Amino acid sequence: MLRLSAASKRFHDDGPWVLKDIELTIPESSFFCLLGPSGCGKSTILNMIAGFEAANSGTIVLRNRPIVAPGPDRFVIFQEAGTALFSWLNVRENIEFGMRVQGRRRAERHPVVDRYLSMVGLSDHGSKFPDELSGGMKQRLQLARALALEPEILLMDEPFGALDAITRRRLQHAVRSIWRETGSTVIFVTHDIEEAIFLGTHIAVMTAGPGATIKCQMPCEVSEPRDPSNPEFGGFYKSIEELIREEIGDE
């Protein structure tokens, strides 16, 4: 279990609070969607969980251990795959990289690479370089590269924000089935309500910044298969949309 208690963050000593008293409880093996208006500080929460940014006050605890630095138990899938991937390594080598620097033997690494390569559907593209991949394929590669290290928590920062609708939907399906298969916890930041309902087992809605907090946190129990044209899906969508509208008004 990952727990944030009264976590607050500001970037300058006398600056405004970006996040104020964040309370979040993220159960193990959940698919946790963090939903909020643009610029409210969703990514900052993710960066604190990843260990890139420290909270100014409050605690962030993973299984009774406070998070102080990045580690291989948490892996971030960045929105800009182009810069996050290693441009000088081909697809296979990108996936292999993490295991290589951890000192695992070659014979041990190859089956893992093969496994995740096929899991994300890139088996035919193993020797391509990142700049030869489409946006969707780059995100699949980022996913495979993270999964190969078998992290407890996958942190996804609006990973499909820059993709077209069809690619996006296909990747959502892929992420969901991978999450089921691996059993790891996923924390997924998005500003797209439909995406959150489609993917999540839990949804937390944030207030608008500055000094954003968690407005509410709820389980997402829409029945499977999740389908936006389903009335149950639509009803849930309406209720969350209402929560967000309270925050940003009718712009």
Added chain:
Amino acid sequence: MRAAAVRTLSLLLLLALWESAGRLWLDPLQLPPPSGVAARAWDLSATGELWTHIAASLGRVIIGYAAGSAIGIVLGCFVGAVPVMRDFFSLPIRFFRSVNPLALVPLMILWFGVGELSKVILIAYLVTIVVLYNTALGIETIPADRIRAGRCFGLTGIALFVRVIVPAAAPGILTGLRLGMGFAVLVVIGAEMVGASEGIGYFILLGRQYVAIDDIFVGLLSLGVMGVLLNQVFLLIRNRLLRRYVRTILYRG
């Protein structure tokens, strides 16, 4: 602020090191200390000798550079904007660009004599080539949609060229102008060493012949200061007056 302090400190430390090296360990005739160089520079500028040489070099650079950049921009616009001309000029430009600039110094002197003409022509020629190339490249690499957007406003021909194409190619043109400045200073020094009776290049070579190393240092420092100042003037014009045209260079991303 801290970085600025460290920089100042580094320069002071370097000067102190150089001063003590020149005084304590090495022959001051071989490595004149900064104080000696400064005194020599003072003498040379008091008699006006240094200024004569600087003025001679600067004069050549300015005349050649002005002519070369004007010709280069005009030709570059022509070559970049007319596709047929691109084909005609691409190989010749590649040939002239690959000719070593300093290798042309003796040829120009042989053709046009040791006077001013050979130096000015050589500078103008080199600046023309580099400005021409970069201007044409700047125009060729304008995104097609930007030109289409201009045409959506009903712009065609000269109006399109002046209002959209030239401003959009400005970063390329300015790159050429900046590179051209470097070539101009390089080649004027070369020309003055091979055949001249005044100018910084001539002055440095003279220092070598009389084994007056402090003179060589004065010459080199003048060159460095000249280079830095010319570059600063260029950046000032670009970043103040022409700022709007180079935002893609200044704020990349």
Added chain:
Amino acid sequence: MPPPRISKRTMRQVLSIIILIVSWQFVSWLADDRAIVPPVQDLLAKLFDMTASFELFVHGLDSLRRVLVAFALGASGGVILGLAAGAVRPLWTFLEVPLDFIRSIPPIGFVPLAIAWFGIGEFSKYLVIAYLTVIVVAFGTVSGIRQVDPTRIRAARCMGLSGWRLFRHVVIPSASRGIIGSLHLSLGLSFISLVAVEIVGSTSGLGFIIMDSRLLLQTDRMIVSIITIGVLGILTVLIFGLLLRLLGLTRFTR
């Protein structure tokens, strides 16, 4: 078999070369002095002479050796200096201003100083050609390191990399694009410095031949040497690029 198609573009390019040659012939005819503006046939004859007498070969080899030795030394020095300065920030704050100042002085200015200090031997020549490479490559390396995207650093930290291992496995490969770019640039600059040292104080090399021809009023010999240096420069840069490809280093420029 269908006749080979030649594009308009190629035809224009061939035509442009023909125009260039014809204009040269015209200027030569206009100048009315084969010794001053030699026509193409004279240049070709001279090229043949100089090849047959091994003059081009011997002096070309001297020039090439100077560039290659100095470039190898300068590039290694520049990369080492750049990596050290990129890793240890105060070192670069210390070096940046003096190096930038030296860089703004044209290399030919240093030839007389190098000769005065170290004589006209090969050492002073290597030094003048190499110093600029050191500076250019050090600047390229440091800016390559500075420009590594923070997202990439974060991705690497997710894998548990930090400190020296982060530098070695992620920062250096990411900076390699800038390093390789500066190597290309300084290889080109090395040829300019080469001619600088050879026209001011040398008794061998193609630059020397150019100066020698000026004294002897042999314009044809001079022009053949000028073009040979240009060709040598192009070939060297081309081979350098090929070498990078063969060594599998082009992946770093993606």
